[in-house]
Amino acid sequence: IIAMINFGLGFLHTSLKEIFGYIFMPISFFMGVPTKDLVEFGNLLGTKISVNEFVAYVELGAIKDQLSPRTVIIATYALCGFANFSSIAIQIGGIGGIAPNRRSDLAKLGMRAMFGGALASWLTATIAGMII
Template identity: 50%
Template sequence: MQVGSLLGQKVAINEFVAFMSLGQMKAAHLLSPNSVFISTFALASFSNFSSIGISMGAFSALAPGRQSDLAAMGFKALFAAILAGFMTATVAGFWHSILG
């Protein structure tokens, strides 16, 4: 439940705020070491609303006539970025459990 709030902070605000909260939770011993390890990888990506907005702004400047196409892909790109971060955390957790 606590890791879910970190992921929500990451997507809604940004990863820096989520990492600060992770540090506070770690210091208060609210998370297991394995949760801290996997959460670190899950939080380490730019999959949040502001990053998607910045990317869409940059691509709109490069292709001004395709702004509607870019806007249609914004949430799909965010979803793909979130899944990519989760896949990284999954692989890290897998190797951590084997080599741990």
């Protein structure tokens, strides 16, 4: 589904990652990311949410020389965790197998669980940013 959305957005010369990047810029700022790195950091958060954290870490490794050391440390914590769209499906499939009659409840809570998981890693990253 994400690939189809990105295909459609490709006609506008953008991607879901870039859109999430701009959406996450204020969150990045409040985490303590330097202003020159806000867009790239937001793109990393967008990659983590829309694809997964492994791809985001690979992208972080590729651009870490362009970012400040502070941003790299904050990103290391912010990208940690399984809060992404594919994890919602994994949660519904895994836990739904144990309790098939509760699948609809799991589906209703999927987005909230993803947001809660993302918020937990973002708060950890914010505290790391305060310490360094």
